[in-house]
Amino acid sequence: MKWIQFFWTLIFINQIISFSISLFITEKKEKPIFNFAFFSIMLNNIFYFIALIIWIYFGFSRFNFELVKLYQHHHYLFNIEFFVDKVSMFFLLVGNLITLMIVYFSRFYMHRENGFKRFFNTILFFHLAYSLTSMAGNFITMFIGWEFLGVSSFLLIAFYRERYLPVRNAVKVFSVYRIGDIGFIMGIWAVNQIVHQNINFSIITLPEFVKYYLSEMPFVETLIALCFLIAAVVKSAQFPFTYWIARAMEGPTPSSAIFYGSLSIHMGLLLLLRTYYIWEELYFTRMLFSLIGLITIFISSTSARVQSGIKAQIAYSSAAQIGFMFIELSFGWTNLVLIHFVSNAFLRTYQLLTSPSVAAYLMRKQMYFSKYQKNNTSANFISFLSLNPRLQHSIYVLAQKEFNMDFYVNKYVFGTLKLVGKRLRFINVKSLLLLFIPILIAGWIIKLMAINIPFIKEEVLPMIMGIIALMITLRSYAERYSVVLSLYLIVISQLFVLLSVSFNEAYPFSSMLLYLSGIILGLIICSAILLYLQDKEPAYLDLNKYYGHIYEYRWLGFVFLSGILCMIGFPITPTFIGEDIILEHIHLHQFTLTFFIAFVYIISGIQGIRMYARIFLGPHIKQYHEVAIKSA
Amino acid sequence: MLTHSINTHKIFDESEVIHHLKHYLPAQAPLKDFVHHNLLHALQNNNFHDANFTATKVFGYKTYLNIEEYRQLFQQGYISEHIIEKVIENKNGKNNITEWKFKMLYDNIEFYFNGKLGRIMHLWKDFYHINISKYVQPVLFRILSNYLDQGIALFKFPYQPSLSFLQNIGCIEQQSWESYFFNRNGRARRWLISDNIPDIKKLLEILVENEEWYEEYLFDMCFEHPGWSGIVSVIEDHPDTLIHRRNISLKECIQLELLLQIDYLDNKFKSEKWKPLGKVAKFPDTHLFDIPEIDERFEIAQLWQESLEWTYYEQVIKAIQENNPMVLSSPETLKFQSIHCIDDREESFRRYIEHIEPQCETFGSAGFFNMDLYYLPCHSENPMKIAPANANPQNILMEKETSHSDEEDISLHHHSHSLLRGWFYSQTVGFWSAVKLITHIFKPHDNPTVISAIKHSEINSKLQFESNGEKLGNFKIGLNDEEAAEKLEVLLKSIGLVQHFAPIVYIIGHGAGSTNNPYYAAYDCGACSGKPGSVNARVAAYFLNNPSVRNILSQKGISIPENTVFIAALHNTTSDKIYFFDIEQLKDEIKNLHQKHISIFEKALILNARERARRFETIEKKGKSDDYIYQKVQEREWALFIPRPEYNHATNAICVVGRRTLTKNIFLDRRAFLNSYDYSIDRDGTLLAGLLKALTNVCGGINLEYYYSRTDNEKLGAGSKLPHNVFGLIGVANGSDGDLRYGLPRQMIEIHQPLRLLMIIEQYPEIILSVINQHPSIKEWFENEWIHLLALHPETKQYFIYKHEIFKEYPLSDKIHIQNISFEDLCSLFESNINDLPVFLIKQ
Helix, strand or coil, X not given: CHHHHHHHHHHHHHHHHHHHHHCCCCCCCHHHHHHHHHHHHHHHHHHHHHHHHHHHHCCCCCEEEEEEEEEEECCEEEEEEEEECHHHHHHHHXXXXXXXXXXXXXXXXXXXXXXXXXXXXXXXXXXXXXXXXXXXXXXXXXXXXXXXXXXXXXXXXXXXXCCHHHHHHHHHHHXXXXXXXXXXXXXXXXXXXXXXXXXXXXXXXXXXXXXXXXXXXXXXXXXXXXXXXXXXXXHCCCCCCCCHHHHCCCCCHHHHHHHHHHHHHHHHHHHHHHCHHHHCCXXXXXXXXXXHHHHHHHHXXXXXXXXXXXXXXXXXXXXXXXXXXXXXXXXXXXXXHHHHHHHHHHHHHHHHHCXXXXXXXXXXXXXXXXXXXXXXXXXXXXXXXXXXXXHHHHHHHHHXXXXXXXXHHHHHHHHHHHHHHHHHHHCCHHHHHHXXXXXXXXXXXXXXXXXXXXXXXXXXXXXXXXXXXXXXXXXXXXXXXXXXXHHHHHHHHHHHHHHHHHHHCCCCHHHHHHHHHHHHXXXXXXXXXXXXXXXXXXXXXXXXXXXXXXXXXXXXXXXXXXXXXXXXXXXXXXXXXXXXXXXXXXXXXXXXXXXXXXXXXXXXXXXXXXXXXXXXXXXXXXXCCCCCCCCC | CCCCCCCCXXXXXXHHHHHHHHHHCCCCCCHHHCCCCCCCHHHCCCCHHHHHHHHHHHHCCCCCCCHHHHHHHHHCCCCCHHHHHHHHHHHHCHHHHHHHHHHHHHCCCCCCCCCCCCHHHHHHHHHHCCCHHHHHHHHHHHHHHHHHCCCCCCCCCCCCCCCCHHHHHXXXXXXXXXXXXXXXXXXXXXXXXXXXXXXXXXXXXXXXXXXXXXXHHHHHHHCCCHHHHHHHHHHHHCHHHCCCCCCCCHHHHHHHHHHHHHHHHHHHHCCCCCCCHHHHCCCCCCCCCCCCCCCHHHHHHHHHHHHHHHHHHHHHHHHHHHCCCCCCXXXXXXXXXXXXXXXXXXXXXXXXXXXXXXXXXXXXXXXXCCCCEEEECCCCCCCEEECCCCCCCCEEEEEEECCCCXXXXXXHCHHHHCCHHHHHHHHHHHHHHHHHHHHHHHCCCCCCCCEEHHHHCCCCCEEECECCCCEECCEEECECHHHHHHHHHHHHHHHCCXXXXXXXXXXEEEECEECCCXXXXXXXXXXXXXXXXXXXXXXXXXXXXXXXXXXXXXHCCCCCCCCCEEEEEEEECCCCEEEECCCCCCCHHHHHHHHHHHHHHHHHHHHHHHHHHCCCCCCCCCCCCHHHHHHHHHHCCCCCCCCCCCCCCCCCCEEEEECHHHCCCEECCCCEEEEECCCCCCCCCHHHHHHHHHHHHHHHHHHHHHHHHXXXXXXXXXXXXXXXXXXXXXXXXXXXXXCEECCCEHHHHCCCCCCCEEEEEECCHHHHHHHHHHCHHHHHHHHCCCEEEEEEXXXXXXXXXXXXXXEEECCCCCXXXXXXXXXXXXXXXXXCCCCCCCCEEECC
16 A cells, blocks of 8 residues: 555656646757656556556455645634546556557657657646546546646646647637536535535545435535536537537647547546446436437537548547447446446547558558448448438538537537627726725725624625626636736636635635735736736737737746736646635535636636637737648 | 739629639649649749749749849859859840959848738638638538549449539538538528529629729639638549549639628628628728839849759760760670660669660650550459650550459558448457557558559560450550551650660569558659559560561661560669560560570669668668668668658759760759750751650659759648658648648658759750740740750750750850769768769760
8 A cells, every 4th residue: 555655646646746846847859858758658658557557456445635735724724635446447557558658659750749748748737637537536636637637737838839720629619628628617615614624535435424424415416416427528528518529639630649539538438437426326417418418429429420620520539439348337237337448548549549541551451442432422321321311411410500509519619608798798907996995995994994784684795795706707808909917807806706705704814815825926927917917018918819929938928828827827836725715614505606706717717728828828829930721 | 914814894704714713723633634834834834033032922833043042152162253253244245244253152131022912801800800711621622522522432422423523512502401601591501502503793792892993803712722622623624533423613713712701691690781801991002913123132042043943954964075985896796785764763764774874875765665555454344544744645545354462451451441440450460460560660561552653564565566456445555567667767866776786675664662652653753653664665666566567667767677576664763673574475586585685683772772862871881782772772662660761863963865875874863854865866856846745745744843842842842741641542731631732742752852954955056946835835945034945966066055046056064174083082982972973075
């Protein structure tokens, strides 16, 4: 046990260190970059396999261990914990092997490509995120990995950041990911509220424990299960979010393979395996799982069959298999799911890596063998439906349009947000100065002076502040012109969140500082950069279109992204802990308040990334060099 | 200056506009028929520099390198100062040299490549704040890619061959509950299903109203996705380029897009009564093709470009002038002769063969060996053309027997995408793929995904050479002796091989091999329409060995000795392997002789691979043996992770039409197309005319495709190939929503210096002039300076440059020195130099 623990710790430390160091390797030479990445992942594999052997030798034990305590206050504990069991072993196995192969593959494949170093940085970052998520021993650790996955995913999809479509699609996928994160945040919050302690997976994967806490509250239990389900459905590209996987095929072939074909897309399953006992007894939820799986299977496999682009075809096939895994899981066949996962991951990796061969492979057959030359247009069309051409054609057109999922999610989810945001136009610089900031100040004064306001019930104030925070965030989301306004709206909304929760319950000043630290740091960095850009590129700085300033300001772009990540509570600053503590202080019955606050986090995250994308990514506005057309 | 300008009066002539559009759209055929062509073919009737200027101002293409890049090349010595001065002097006069030189070297020059294209479509954004294309393009792309799909989708488009494109779409639209349109009851959909679609003019009336701008609106629209528009236009003109044919036309494609736009707008405004652009928008002052006066920045770029070109050209010219190769002692001692393709990749191979066996002769001829044919593989029903793109073959060659089998790769099987079988596959085959993945990645090997030239026609396959009088469709099966003799006469005479035949004459076609490479067809022989040249070589060899053909040839003055044997071969330019065909039939003594030669070829190929390896940075070369490097080069054919199995025609810059003695012993760094040609046989220039027709098209096309893919890899080239996604087996796009990409990917052109082709012809200037004047299609290339032309006077050895219909003597500057280098020193240069090397004379 001690030894497994030792090697797992080594894996983690190795990853953190090698990712950090990899940022500082010079990009002039390819070889050191590759050697370093390959060596680091090789080392990981070695550590992993030693751990695996010990684990097998000691009879497949399952146990939790704590790596480091990051923050503790009374019963509140924020720590990084790992969990060893067959699920984490399986996920690590696949992750390590595939990443190793991909890295070796990319050494030659990415040779001479612009961003060779960036690619390997991102792969290392991704691998860190993947391992952290797989090894996680509690929800918080897992969520950190989960967030890392989201950002590394954004970076890999937008790898060709000087073109329009990769950037647009990266923002699109990131936004959808964030929707799933709402589920995750709320799920963690609810579990923590019930258990009142930082619960780890070795406990939560014990059926007795879950029964003890949750069986009396079937409603809450269902709610929790649904929250995690949303997170899993989004991450694993299940209905109705399947469409993102086709949009994600913008990076170089190996990154598409590693991410969307094989590894990242299976993470939803991991979450469901971890929360297995929470939803195991809820037959309604299990049926819902099966149903989602079933719909996904139908939608994805028909979409795959209609796709005329090879990568999207493979991606949809993979999503369909995960639909199967959802069904298998809902029947409780966890072992089958694991085997299916391993096999599917390797198959899709292989298919994606060889996807450019398909043209030649199939065309050669067509050119040299007559059986492939027959013009069989409808012969293998949906044969079991051949009796009804109308149904046949409808399914064909639907599948071609990928069942309009993109359209509907856009319209009903993001469209609604935008619509609401647009209605909130009255929130502008003037009203901020005259109304909202005074409210904010007044609120803090009331809070700090502990003034009692007559006629207003105490529970109402947090709610009001929460709603204001949400409104401001939505306004920021709908802002299409001023970067600075959008930035400040995000910060102000965060302050309202803080105020809202402090009306709710007293919490220590220190955690408030934690919460503010990242936001303020981010604000300073971003404002400084915006000021600088305003001076340098006054004509090309708004949210109206993509400007691609990264072409000229590479470092600035990197720093701006870091600033944005600090500001939106990405787990690289203490703000992340602060956010977690804040949620801790919302009671179980204040479900809507949590929802609002989670929403504020999510939307400000999306908007932050979007700001970065609009200013720094996309086709460069100054076309004194080669720039691709928008549809390329 | 321009032959085409947009019709500025208010009349819109649909067919004329479509004709213009087709003229300007990219003309790249589907992947399997990759043929190199000038990417600015539409402007070829203009002078090169004018065309470049127009292309930049109208389409936003970048047609030169950046000034900074030129300056860097100057620093690196790829541009010499005295050439700069010479170029300026020729262009702007002697007095302005200092001024212009200063401008070239030090002026702060800011270039912006924003073309005029896109202004009218952008009015939707300016005046209505809507982005039509964002909604219309995805639908259009999906319809087109599914409609044209050749075999990726498993559910095929329910295509009815008797209907046109729009009728087909209308048909599916009518018989479906789901619609491509936003408005199920809108007018656009109604028109489509009732097969009563207004013509383009009517549709534009709804959208634009102002007739003056119709044409430009269409240009904007089509050039927002030049890839799809272009392929539709190509398929319309050459329906046989698709194995599964589809009826389609650019007109219908435009109509569909306009319908979708109208539908989108109807939906957006919730009524059909919105105002067209003509009512709300302010149109620009100038039209698309109104070109401003050329500005100084372009003139500077032109000067740089010419300086870059002539710095290299002059080295070649000087080297040819100084070259004085050892003349063969006597024809009797000749061991063998070999005929290669003119391809630049064969230059080094020939050089090494001659180095290893001085008693041999090599020739260059377009790689179809004048055997313009169709070829029908044994198991196929779909004939493929194995002749230059502009040829029109009458005969078809059938393969009777082959060991070429239909190899399967289970993981690539379609079943993995289906429902239940997919479930089964992904539970089981996955583990097998893990094993395959590991072996593929850590030890590349031959596998079914590899496209290798030898699979075109296997060593032991049997061909039906002789005509049996039958026909297949419009083609005569096989060749009869007269037809063969006629073609072979031209072949032998044009390369000047009419006497002194060696005991064995090799005819060596070439092809390539690669895996994971959608562009594989671009790597094969350009003169065989992107197929390997093995079948052509076999046919030529077969008939040259045929006694009755020899009889006919001898009547025409070519007497081939009885004991001379022709052997066909195939050179794989990727793995540097060579295969010989039809060896069993040979007599034993010839076989023995041939055996000795094999090792010469193999040695030459090892050296060739070593020379090529200098460009591949990922191959360790320092202190490695030749065999190791050869092995590594061979692996590039199989490895999944190699995006550049070879560099194909990259760095090509010159074309020499003349005897091999001109270029023998000159190190041309695989940059030259070498066509053997003996001026003394061709007194009236008829052979030359035939040669030039093929050479200008093939070499000029290759050269300019590389040129423009290099100068603007994003708009004229295909960008990086790493994110490419194969669509419908006809093209590639980035990701799953992008437009098809055309031109060459960055990985193919990254080492290419964009130089136009310099053609050096060893012939009397008067004869060349008369040939050019008789053939306007050839003349266009030279007159408009798409190719530079130099005549090398066979007697006086003087050079004459062609300019504006006359030849003028070309004064060679005396500042150029060609270094003599020993063979060993040259080889040691390959260890560490990856950049272009200067021209050397190899010491004998």
